[in-house]
Amino acid sequence: MTMPDADGPLAEQLLRLTRRVHRIQKRHLQECGVGITPAQSRLLRTLAHYDAPPRMADLAERLEVVPRAVTTLVDALEESGKVRRVPDPTNRRVIRIELTDDGRSTLRELHRARRSAAEEILAPLTDEQRKVLGGLLDTLVDGGTGRSC
Numbered sequence: 001m002t003m004p005d006a007d008g009p010l011a012e013q014l015l016r017l018t019r020r021v022h023r024i025q026k027r028h029l030q031e032c033g034v035g036i037t038p039a040q041s042r043l044l045r046t047l048a049h050y051d052a053p054p055r056m057a058d059l060a061e062r063l064e065v066v067p068r069a070v071t072t073l074v075d076a077l078e079e080s081g082k083v084r085r086v087p088d089p090t091n092r093r094v095i096r097i098e099l100t101d102d103g104r105s106t107l108r109e110l111h112r113a114r115r116s117a118a119e120e121i122l123a124p125l126t127d128e129q130r131k132v133l134g135g136l137l138d139t140l141v142d143g144g145t146g147r148s149c
Helices: 009-032 038-047 056-063 067-079 101-122 127-142
Strands: 083-087 095-099
Touching: 009 038, 009 101, 038 056, 038 067, 038 095, 038 101, 056 067, 056 095, 067 083, 095 101
Parallel strands: none
Antiparallel strands: 083 095
């Protein structure tokens, strides 16, 4: 199998599609009126995957960002009432982050906005094209683990 040229037309198409997806998702976020940034949205979605409230360090690791970035996001989300800091029941020096009821409601709105954005992006495709694209995306998502800088 030949390796594609990383600067070739296919790579450029993929990058353009990624930028388009981000723009459309951002617009849908604004239209749903939840008043949060894409980064805050990502943090909320990440929080929802934990069984118990995580530490900020856990969030930073999962989001692959520095802890200070998580602090800034949590500060803004806490100010808007979507998350709260709670003490760890076993170690009073540790603070955990949990979703509030408003945060869970916001997650539902975010889910609707993301689905709406996805439908807009996929609208030009036939059912067969969607099926093929799904298979290709599965291959790319689950594919090679080798990384280079």
